[in-house]
Amino acid sequence: MKKILLTLVFVSITLSLIAQTTLSGVVTDTKGLSIPGANVFIEGSYDGTSTDLDGKFSFTTSMKDSAYLLVTFTGFKDHREAVVLTEAPMTFDILLKETINELQAVVITAGTFETGSGGKSEMLKPLDIVTTAGATADISGALNTLPGTQTVGEEGRLFVRGGDGYEATTFIDGMIAAESYEIAAPNVPTRNRFSPFMFSGASFSTGGYSAEYGQGLSSALILKTKETATETRTDLSFITVGLELAHTQSWEASSLAAKIGYFNLDPYFSIIKQDIDWVNPPTSFDSNIAYRKKVGKDGMFKAYGKLNLAGMTLNYEPFELSQPALETQLRNQYGYLNTSYSDMIGEKWMLRTGASYAHSNDEINPGTDQIIERDHRLHFKLAADYDHSDRLFIRMGGEVYTKLHHQDYTDGNSGFFNRYAFDENIISNFLETKVFISKSVAVLTGARTEFNTLSKTFSVDPRISLAVKSGKNSQMSMAFGRFRQSAPTNLLRIDNQLDSEMALHFIANYQWQKNRRTFRTEFYWKRYDNLISYQQAAGEQPYNLNNSGNGYARGLDLFYRDGKSIKNAEYWISYSFLDTERDYRNYPTQAAPTFTSKHNLSIVYKHFITPLKSQIGLTYSFASGRPYNDPNTAEFNGSRTPSYHDLSANISYLPRHNVIVYLSVTNILNHDHIFGYEYRSQPNESGVYESRQRKLPAPQFALLGVFVTLSKSKTLNQLPNL
């Protein structure tokens, strides 16, 4: 017993008489600069210290024998070194290697405008999409104030760098969002079906984008939906053209949001005169549902569904045929479902999978005739991202994209029936590697393969981009790639043998960014091949369709954004120069298309006036004259419309924390917008082809809305949505 006690005492004494080793040294980076504030310690013990201003450290440890010295500092790789502690003082020269993190590393920005990423390529903030005057809360409207886009006032779609409206493809959470525009009457701009309220970020590419995205000849608009909502809330919107009710229910790791809306333009059109003979102005019913669930630590499941029913009836006078006005009814049913799941598999692999389905059913009844167009689009994707290290990233995956389409035409008088149809499957794979040669040089190389079951063609399209940091606040990027898109639906259904259209993009970009000021400029050169050409008689279907068309586009984009110089205000200026010609469709020769203009300018200004609790916004857009073909002259597409000027304004007023009053007016100077001219196919008695102007049914559009948010916390309002 005594012995045991003695042992016990002995053990205690040994414990308290622990030997100490002093460790000292200096911590520097690879350039030899000292690192102050680094954490230096013996792993598994409390013993350690922080480096001083000169990167020096010194501390003692009571640990003995084999141990590990660990040095950590944010932005640098951990340094772990085996040491043997013997009471003898030890000195160290420690070199920390920088990790390449998103904040400091060079970013490949050629062709890309981002919102919501918070990073270097962020040119617009999520709020901007909806606070831009003239855009009336339409995604495409806001993006149209960026360089590289063309103002095509009667269309409302995105026209990018000499590309036609169908060449810009929209993706939601990586999946194709087909038929993403609402139906519209002739010469009335359409709107994107998807509300900007849904998205936390967007990447708008005007060219040279990643191999993961296909089926977009000119542009990819990649939208990312919001994550799990953190707060339960109800939103009510009263707009001059409709009503919306939304509710979001939030749980610990999931959320469900639903929104229904009804829109009717009848009251508005009865006050503001329209140059359209409406029988039934547009009405629509819209419903959306979104479910989000966090799965485990890193998994995220998203499901989104939309159902939209829209219709309108008007008396339409087809100018070309010089027929009397025909009562024409347009109806559209649209359904969309998008599910995606992503999760980490281990530390380095991320698995992503998704499926989307879009169904669009159009019924057009001009007089007694009937045209029915039905579209089913299915898209599956399985992709994996592998982060090998902070210097090497690999992304790969496979996709199947299926289009089922038919158009039925029935002549009301003769009973003549015709069906045009096609079923197309595109099976694709992509592989992309991003290598950081250093923090200042990044190279992205990739390729996309596609097999098209309809044209039975297999293709490999390379994509390469490069970015170099040229200074503390500046960088340069370059991108090259080949892009393809299957023939547009309205042509492919006539001739199922048509091959895909192709485009080559070369882009060089310079960007400078400092303290909320951004300047960027981009040169580009594009070559179009395999464009579809055909012959067509006036008012008839095209014939002799083939892929012999081609064209080019080249130009310069400038962008400057400043959120610093004027207090409480922010503005950006975009300018685009475009030189483009094509020989495609029914063109007799190479010529500039009617949707292009040489010069485009946008100035967007936003100012928050605190005493008035209001944000005002102004947008000025300019586009030089667009080509149109005057058959009275010899040159094809040789005439130019007057130039386009538009000044739009909006104001958001916040009388209470949860109420917003919003007013938006386009074209406040009431400028006359002429988009082109329609000509008769036959000259009149004096040998002149008569024409009529193509212009909006009303020169201005005004929208007044009141938005109310009900939530438990009193700080929420719909400002992030407006």
Place this chain on the structure above:
Amino acid sequence: MKNLVLLLVMVLSATFTFAENDNYTKAMSAALTALGEASSPDDFKAVANQFERIANVEKDQWLPNYYAAYALLINASNQKEATKKDGGLDAAQQFLNKAAENEHDKSEVAALQGFIHMIRIGVDPASRGPQYSGMSAAALQKSIAINPNNPRAMHLLAQLSFGTAQFFGSDTSEACGQNEAAIKLFTTEESAQKNDPLAPAWGKHMAEGFQRQCGG
């Protein structure tokens, strides 16, 4: 004899456990003292390092990571430059995430989360305000729902409501009343017997300083 050995083993292991806990408490107390004395960015960084070292040993404690996050958060709130502020907040967020991986006080972690979101607003109030004020309020309300007597969450929420009320030119008295209630809760917390001497107790000075804006 067998019994004696058993007893000995028990006594010894108890001593060791106690010694270990004691080391933890000592190290934490030292770090908390340093945190109280920190004033420069270097001080805060060093304190955060100190907590990180403790967290590195005490893998199942939430407090070392929690305080590392807190130190970096305070440091970030003192920064002027946007990128530094965001960088500091990112680091703070990482430590808070680590803290939440262990058994933790959910009310305190939610309160600190609300605080991080609140400081994010300051980087760019015009564009971040709407988003982050909602997120901050949600986190603080969650904190209060779990523990209605959390003075820190109460004070931060008062501060957030005050900013909102001031912006809309509406009455700030509700926010000020809430802050007064928070100060009372701080006093109660101080006088109460603490289960854990290391548990979060910061915030009283902040609340008192803020009360002066209310004219109190």
